[in-house]
Amino acid sequence: MAVGSERKSRLLGADEIDVSFEFFPPKTEKMEEALWSCIERLAPLNPEFVSVTYGAGGSTRERTHNTVVRLVNETKLKPAAHLTCVAASKAEIDAVAQDYWNEGIRHIVALRGDPVGGPGTSYHPQADGYINAADLVGGLKRIAPFEVSVAGYPEKHPESPTFAADMDNLKAKVDAGADRIITQFSFDNTHYLRFLERARAAGIWVPITPGIVPIHNFKQVAGFAARTGASMPSWLARRFDGLEDDPATSHLVAAAVATEQAMDLVDEGVKKFHFYTLNRADLVYAICHLLGLRPHPQTQPVSAAVKPAKARATG
Incomplete structure (x- = not known):
């Protein structure tokens, strides 16, 4: 970098960065x-969208559905529901997707x-189910x-046996109609x-948003990574x-590490980030603040949704 040049990340103003958040x-x-x-x-912080994960084997299907529906009904956020091919027929998955559409979920x-x-076991698609994510994307686009x-x-x-095979699979998902790629x-x-370069060289032109995970617990995140x-x-x-x-010093180090990573990507021209929050806001909020994001006055608080559904229904 030339002497006297300014890093893009030091010149960030409000609304220059878009973020999205993942919850479980x-x-x-x-x-x-x-x-x-x-x-x-x-x-x-007015995220572009928020997503809610789906447990292995569809184990959180009902809880995912309930959380996403509450988000769309009780907040101004735009929720995205995770959906997988595992342990369900096409008809079952299509019914879940149709329910989401009927509830107002569009992502x-x-x-x-x-x-x-x-982990360590082989994936085998269900005989009457979607084969893989590309197949699922095509099915979703046919529904709505x-x-x-x-x-x-x-x-x-x-x-994936090779990087080339992995990129072929990604291209199949985009060709089936995917609108965005969120990276692990x-x-x-x-x-x-390098992944971005390979994708563009393969003719993939949809947005590719980097995923960032703040390290609240190093041992836990290292396990996720493995x-x-x-x-x-x-x-x-x-x-x-x-x-x-x-934990106090670890927390400070985690904030510094994630902010450094995000700022370096901003200097490379990246303006969108997807944060894996692990349902903890403190580090994510601090990083977003350093990226120039500020609370939007017009964003209504979601305090009405903070109480568990059961407590709210009986209150």
């Missing part, structure tokens, strides 16, 4: 309170899904004009930038070394 559906009333507290904190994150047997996002893997999907998180921006094929750089591990019993 709560299992308990306490987790539900934590989720809606997180949503209340992040909603004023689906279409994924193949993890094998029913969990959904906006459909799909996953991309900067370090390739763990089951990675910690070295080189992986994202299961999804994302590498954990040695320099990053060193930054958290010795902080196992020092």
Whole structure:
């Protein structure tokens, strides 16, 4: 960088960056309170959309549905529901998608899904089900004009034999009608930038949004990374070394690491980010603030939705 030149990330103003947030559906009333507290904190940042995950084997189907429906009915946020091919027939998945459309949900994150047997087991499509994510995308587009996002893997999907095969699979999803690619998180921006180059060279021109995960718990996130094929750089591990019993300092380091990663991507021309929140708002909010985002005065608070549905219904 030339002496005296300004980094783009230092010149950010309001509304220059678009963000989206991922949440997971709560299992308990306490987790539900934590989720809606997180949503209340992040909603004023006016995200482009928020997505709600779908458990392995469709294990959270009902909870995902309930969370997404509450988002569309009780907030001004634009929710996206995750949907997978696993352990369901085409007819069952189509019925879920149609229900979403009828409820006012217009955005689906279409994924193949993890094998029913969990990590280390092979994926086998159900005989009467969708074969893979590309097949699912096509099915969704036939049901209704959904906006459909799909996953991309900067370090390739763990089951893909080669980067070329992985890119062919991604191209099939886009050719089937996908409108956006959201990448699996990675910690070295080189992986994202090379992935972007390979995708453009393959004729993929839909937006490709990098996924960012703030490291609230290094051991936990390192486990996520190992299961999804994302590498954990040695320099990053060193930054958290010795902080196992020092959560306050670990928190500060995590904010610095994620902000540095995002700012470096801004300097490369990236203006959209997808944050894997893990249903915790503090680090994500701080990073967004440093990216120039500020609460929108016109955004109504979602405090009415913070109470669990059961408590609200009986109150």
